[in-house]
Amino acid sequence: MESLPALFYTALAAGAAASISYLFYLAILEPQWNPLRRLPGPPVRGFFGNHMGMVLDPSRSPRVHEAFVKHYGRNLRIRGFLPWDQRLFTLDPVSLAHIMKHSTIYEKPWQSRALISSLLGVGMLAAEGQVHKRQRRVATPAFSVQNMRALVPVAFQKGVELRDRWMALIAEAQSGAEARKNGGGARLDVCHWVSRATFDVIGLAGFDYQFNAIQDESNELFTAYKEMFEIAVSQQGGGLWELLIVYLPILDRFAPGPRYGVIKKSQEVIKRVAGRLIQEKKRKIEEAEKAGSVYGGKDLLSALLRSNVAVDLPTDQRISDEDILHNINTFMFAGSDTSSLSLTWILYLLSVYPDVQTRLRAELRALLPPLPLSALTDEDAAALYAKVAALPYLENVIRETLRLIPPVHSSIRVATQDDVVPTATPVKLSTPDGGVVEEDSFVMPKGCCVHVPIEAFNLDRGVWGPDGWQFKPDRWGNLPEAVKAQPGLYNNILTFSAGPRSCIGMKFSIIEIKMFIFTLVSNFKFAESDKVGKANVVLTRPYVMGKHREGSQCPLLVTPYIPESAA
Template sequence: MESLPSPFYPVLAAGVAACVAYLFYLAVLEPQWNPLRRLPGPPVRSFFGNHMGFVLDPSRSPRVHEAFVKHYGRNLRIRGFLPWDQRLFTLDPVSLAHILKHSTTYEKPWQSRALISSLIGVGMLAAEGHMHKRQRRVSTPAFSVQNMRALVPVTFQKGVELRDRWLALIAEVRSGAEAGTQGARLDVCHWVSRATFDVIGLAGFDYEFNAIHDESNELFAAYKEMFEIAVSQQGGGLWELAIVYAPILDRFAPGPRYGVVKKSQEVIKRVAGRLIQEKKRKIEEAEKAGSIYGGKDLLSALLRSNAAADLPPDQRISDEDILHNINTFMFAGSDTSSLSVTWILYLLSVYPDVQTRLRAELLSIAPTVPLESLTQDEIASLYTKIAELPYLENVIRETLRLIPPVHSSIRVATQDDVVPTSTPVKLSTPDGEYEEADSFLMPKGSCVHVPIEAFNLDREVWGPDGWQFKPDRWDNLPEAVKAQPGLYNNILTFSAGPRSCIGVKFSIIEIKMFMFILVTNFKFAECDKVGKANVVLTRPYIMGKHREGSQCPLLVIPYTPETPA
């Protein structure tokens, strides 16, 4: 006797049919109906073809971006990683300013937020809407000019420690090398990263990693491993892409990434969580004694701001949110600053005339006494002079323009929106013709590719030499630059609008102080050809040795006034 068909089979068949129908809609029908199809854009060569490899690879993206504008205009359509992923690519300053200004209409997509929050929690990088506004409001006082200036001695101290560590390493190399050896081959990317971790540890929550001298600290190792394994060493393959769109896969088939992140987060929650409770106790004890706790680190400022009497209770953030934001400061404040300093030193090695001129300017305000003998007031006075140096400012601006640590970003429209344009855009019509318009429809659910590097390098704006390293350009900028959006000097390196970088002042202080100490004490020469790779951030790699990981080796030679600059 034949068995009756299980009632499960029709349900399963219906489910499979529904999934197939939905995928057919996403892959075939929805892209045809997407209003972005009216924008011009480059073709794809296959059903699963996309343009992301072209626009994300810094070794070719400047040429790609320029070709896009030449052939399709400043607002165009590109395809993301999946067939239904139609994206707006814009190099129109009016369009982009509109998108970055309306941060509640254009949010980070859930995939980006999921990746960020899986690592560092829902801090300001991952939060959206009211949660982001609340966190930003509480955090803003911590980043005031006064608080940032109070952290100058911390950066100075770590800059001097890095100088001394390099001098010791060079002395070791000299003692075991042939006579006449002047310097040593040092991976400045590695060493500057250790120094910036030390700075953000002290500046962030008054915690000494001591990473310049030793990498064994438990909390330092937890942050470093999590950022290295989960972010810097992403292969960009199908499995990494699948995890971004379906994070649950990481739990069902956990690889090295999942284990490292889980272990690191346990350490961070335990150690950093204890630091938060200790800070809260000190603040409460000071209040009971009728005084104000004088901690100058960001955590102390954050806790004081969060407990302010004029802050309504419903606007305060939880201890968990505070921990997430400390993690955010660690992530955003260590890697981006270290990469900025690394790229400046590399460019100075490639352009020795710029290095010599910069050193002369820095030496013109150098104290006549040893740096380690300076008092805190003298350090503050020295930084005031450093901050006003015009050529140093130009070199930093030009490096941040030419090699922004964040190559590009992405936003998703949370509702239909009309995007204005600076010049008319050609839109296709149902009858196969074209019409010009001063705006276009951005449909809900579609993404915007924000090409940060492309805005910074746009030769129609910055001039024919826009791809070249020329610090003097900042003394006489083209008029078109003034129309560019950007928090910092009309470049997008620190983004723009309500989601712009809250730590920009601290980053500039750190970069300038490190440059003063390092360039007045060392000469830098190129010893390997270094290229750029976009691995979440724009990192240096030795050309042809990408598998060896991110590194930027330079010949570092102690500078003394007796030797030629």
């Protein structure tokens, strides 16, 4: 009879052999049998080589994407981070529309859901299937056109407050040594300031909570959200440890680093403070119901809670308080970070293209009311926004910025079952005998991922024309015919995604962007201060060239605008 140590070593050896055999299958055999191998694709250097760096880096991805189409067509195969990670890369509008439409077949992979849920909980960004469907059904009334319009005064108020804060900072700067050099303006990190302002907006619009972040950054709930989003997400190193955590999240618990500590501390504050806000809102809604009235809170949390207890919503379709909190976290992230980045990139592009800035300012200032903006009532602000929303050049500047620099550079989906993907143009598939055949569809195998190149779709020069990489707001007056075939919730671009998982807060984001641009560009001139580049760190963020380690920033020279007649 074998001794216990011998049995242990035998079992250990058997386990090791099984693991090695499985890895051999994954890395060597499975890729050879994968139907995606029939698609053309770029070569891979080395056993652990992959294409992710070149497709994720916004400083070179446009050139890479265009080279892919030129050499391999609009549907091709690339390799992900691991040897067996074969992925579909598609710039075919029919293929992508099919994938985005069939969201129950193509879901976020578990790695993405684990990362999102570890930060925000299982809200609409992380949920799939029936859970997502139930959450979206409850949330949709909160994002109605009527509710969004009710939030206009909030965005307007915070735009005016940011204007006044910048005026004060510029006045302070006039006493410094840099005053003459800056020509009456000041060097401001607009990325930082706009982020504080959009946090204020989503705080009030989201759950009627005053962060007061434009004035100071001491609020504990603001600090918790900001640290979680910036330190745990924006400042990821993208190294081996971060990659291992994505695939093995449990490592974060056994060997917790600074990221894990920030997340844990932030989530404790959010659960305590935001959880209390939810209970207070529920109490007010219940008290109003007992009094025979309806609680009139205009914030998203109030609308969400009212929708969740609506008489026409079956009990089994309602969501828990925990789900409510997770979705508020999701709205905070999506409503502050993406909007602030869009605003930042608009201001940056206006500084790079002063002629566009001058033309836009003339259009905006033509709507300035005789009263000071700070004196306008909520009704006045709503009436003013109706006029601002109809401005054609403002609309084109926003469209063009969201096309050129989408906050989300790319995303990923995984096939939950084998699927046949249609194509707009024939795809060249290899045959067992070494030949090639052209087909109008191809097989997407279960378990394989789709790389959704959002930026590439928006910049595709085969669709948008030879100037597709340039910032040209006037293009929207005469679009190429091919643009109409592009999928996308917003103006045939993928910035707000497409299909059932498209951005539920698009209307709110556009309202916020337009009101801030109206207030800021009509009152300030923006000029380049430092050379700014893009980096894809969860979202596409600005960094000063050569100073990446200093974090995301976009310093611009901001000067009060003085009309020539008043100068």
